[in-house]
Amino acid sequence: GEDVEQSLFLSVREGDSSVINCTYTDSSSTYLYWYKQEPGAGLQLLTYIFSNMDMKQDQRLTVLLNKKDKHLSLRIADTQTGDSAIYFCAESMRNSSASKIIFGSGTRLSIRP
Amino acid sequence: NAGVTQTPKFQVLKTGQSMTLQCAQDMNHEYMSWYRQDPGMGLRLIHYSVGAGITDQGEVPNGYNVSRSTTEDFPLRLLSAAPSQTSVYFCASSYSLTGNTEAFFGQGTRLTVV
Numbered sequence: 001g002e003d004v005e006q007s008l009f010l011s012v013r014e015g016d017s018s019v020i021n022c023t024y025t026d027s028s029s030t031y032l033y034w035y036k037q038e039p040g041a042g043l044q045l046l047t048y049i050f051s052n053m054d055m056k057q058d059q060r061l062t063v064l065l066n067k068k069d070k071h072l073s074l075r076i077a078d079t080q081t082g083d084s085a086i087y088f089c090a091e092s093m094r095n096s097s098a099s100k101i102i103f104g105s106g107t108r109l110s111i112r113p
Numbered sequence: 114n115a116g117v118t119q120t121p122k123f124q125v126l127k128t129g130q131s132m133t134l135q136c137a138q139d140m141n142h143e144y145m146s147w148y149r150q151d152p153g154m155g156l157r158l159i160h161y162s163v164g165a166g167i168t169d170q171g172e173v174p175n176g177y178n179v180s181r182s183t184t185e186d187f188p189l190r191l192l193s194a195a196p197s198q199t200s201v202y203f204c205a206s207s208y209s210l211t212g213n214t215e216a217f218f219g220q221g222t223r224l225t226v227v
Contacts, residue, residue, distance in 0.1 A: 008153060033216075042117075042203055042218030043156075088155060090216075100171065101207075101216060103148070105155030 004104035006089055011110045018076040020107045022089030025070060029091040032065060034074045037086045037106070046074070046087070081111050115139045119204050119219035126194040126226045134189040134222050136204030142217075144207045145187040146171070147179065149200040150221075156203065162187055194226045 003025045012018045024032070030051055035043040049056045049063045049072070056063045062075040076083055089104040120135045138145065146161035148171075158171030162181040176198060178190040187206075191198060201223050207216040 004155075006155075035216075040221075042220050043205075043216075044218070045215040048215075100158060100161055101146070101205075102158065103156035105153060 006104040006107045009108050013112045018079045020074045020087050022072040024091045031092040032072050033090040035088040084111050117217050117219040123223050130194050136187045138206040142206035146205050147189045148203045196226045199226045
């Protein structure tokens with residue numbers, strides 16, 4: 001079946017690194033995404049990784065993909081108060097009948113001073 | 114740059130009423146979808162469309178209908194609203210799902226069914 005799982009909450013101190021984890025079940029996933037949702041807003045794409053890569057870095061963001069364990073993580077270096085948001089992991093899947101994006105439950109990141 | 118436009122932003126319905134949530138995109142995207150967001154459940158896919166005239170069910174389609182008569186519009190219809198449909202609804206569109214494509218989201222519609 002199709003399932004994307006994340007922990008619901010993460011709290012880190014300002015300036016520390018945040019690591020948000022995600023597991024997925026469908027090995028046919030082509031792309032995996034991280035979206036950010038700020039309060040009262042829709043989701044915005046942060047970064048993505050193709051399923052044949054194992055790491056992608058973009059400024060403060062590092063995405064790690066362990067395809068064998070179906071585990072995806074997002075590391076935010078030097079976490080700032082503006083990083084407070086809900087972070088959604090998502091996978092893009094195709095099968096014989098359909099293509100779709102499946103989202104996880106979202107991880108709410110809060111920053112302590 | 115309108116992107117994805119959802120209307121209304123807020124709506125209160127009585128149980129049994131029907132209504133249509135509107136979604137329009139001006140990016141010529143083929144793929145459009147509707148999600149509902151509930152606390153602790155993340156985003157759940159209701160219905161999606163891979164092009165004009167083509168729709169399919171997602172994870173939680175019961176109680177909702179969709180149609181895609183044009184590329185731009187993808188309305189979501191609640192036939193007979195129930196309190197369990199109280200949620201925040203998001204419409205999204207993307208160029209395709211076959212590449213490193215980004216899904217663009219509307220601002221959401223907060224629906225309360227009393």
